[in-house]
Amino acid sequence: MASFKVTGGRKLSGEITPQGAKNEALQILCAVVLTAEPVTIHNIPNIRDVNQLIDLLGDMGVKIRRLSESSVEFDASQVNIDYLESETYKAKAAALRGSVMLLGPTLARFKKGRIPSPGGDKIGRRRLDTHFMGFMKLGAKFNYSAEDGGFYEVDASHLTGAYMLLDEASVTGTANILMAAVLAKGTTTIYHAACEPYIQQLCKMLNRMGAKISGIGSNLLTIEGVEILGGTEHTMLPDMIEIGSFIGMAAMTQSEITIKNCKIPELGIIPDVFRKLGIKLEFRGDDIFVPAQEHYELENFIDGSMLTISDHPWPGFTPDLLSIILVTAIQAKGTVLIHQKMFESRLFFVDRLIEMGAQIILCDPHRATVVGFDRKQNLKGIRMSSPDIRAGVSLLIAAMSATGTSIIDNIEQIDRGYQNIDTRLNALGAEIVRI
């Protein structure tokens, strides 16, 4: 298990370019299985989850040709579907959450899909019902075997388009159902679909492959099934969660940084939420300039009541940035209630922040109140462990802003989704050593 040794108090300055989006990459990589023609993907982030998924695709027989550091050509003309029965598949697929999205493509093209209970962050219950309810609407048979850690299976001799109202706007669920529906016979309508930029990107890619999806960007998707899909090229968007993480980091460490090539129109409400914390952001073309700010003051609501920041499916505020917002509020002026509605165990890491000296009250598993210091007090460095990817980066931000040295253990969690984060931040003036 690797750790970061972080020397706090260093200010950052300079430019940083966000990596390609992790959660988009996991969907897009699964979609290459839908066609026998080559698919070229650009701006692939070099992170653990993505590398593990590429490895898994290679094991399934997908030919992988690296064109550059971040561009890869995939050729799924010969997929060994029996590999899904192997113990290696089980071990590798269980290591990450994104592998669940192999179900839709394999079901559509090879008539069956199998997946062990997927990995990913341990941030509370993460049910998969929406995925399977969708597949069943398309005519698939579903079986769950609880033995041996749990295995989900779907099979269908053919899929038929159907109307479905999802029980929740699940991101990976929508992606999975979409990837099955594009090759189903007839029309599928998915209402209450998720519409995160990840999903929009997937829809656009599938359409370039020959699919017929309309309603992109809304929660009502209509898919006219086609017989076959062809190859394409696709470029991943910059990772909006990384962009948000850099904004929070700059504010906490009083740093002046420029985040390059952000595809600002795709960031939705994210910049506005950071502005509610009082953080100044300047759009310079497609770059976001964050000036060094000694003070940033939380806004109140119009009626004067205290600010609450909560998560919501897109176009609401993504839950993946709430931990970052929470840590960033520690040095703001004012008080904010953070309400994590989706996940029930994602706020427990505040214990570590409290140990560092932060004024935070965990009201219940979903809500925490942060009373900002307005820089009148500093956090102090401690030893801590990263429980999940976003808490991990939040602890890193806390450590970078603290007095003294911190050790963050279990940084594999951070490496799941942030590319060479130590090297990239050290280039801006941080002092992070991988030990």
Ligand SMILES: CC(=O)N[C@H]1[C@@H](OP(=O)(O)OP(=O)(O)OC[C@H]2O[C@@H](n3ccc(=O)[nH]c3=O)[C@H](O)[C@@H]2O)O[C@H](CO)[C@@H](O)[C@@H]1O
């Ligand atoms: C690989 C990947 O893409 N992971 C993302 C994906 O996970 P994932 O697709 O697994 O998450 P889901 O969208 O299915 O839902 C996440 C959790 O939120 C709950 N829920 C969901 C929708 C809703 O309207 N109300 C609600 O409470 C679900 O019950 C579940 O417990 O979406 C999550 C929600 O944006 C993100 O945190 C994850 O980073």
Ligand SMILES: C=C(OP(=O)(O)O)C(=O)O
């Ligand atoms: C929760 C996340 O990832 P995963 O779904 O892969 O666990 C995340 O990216 O914040």
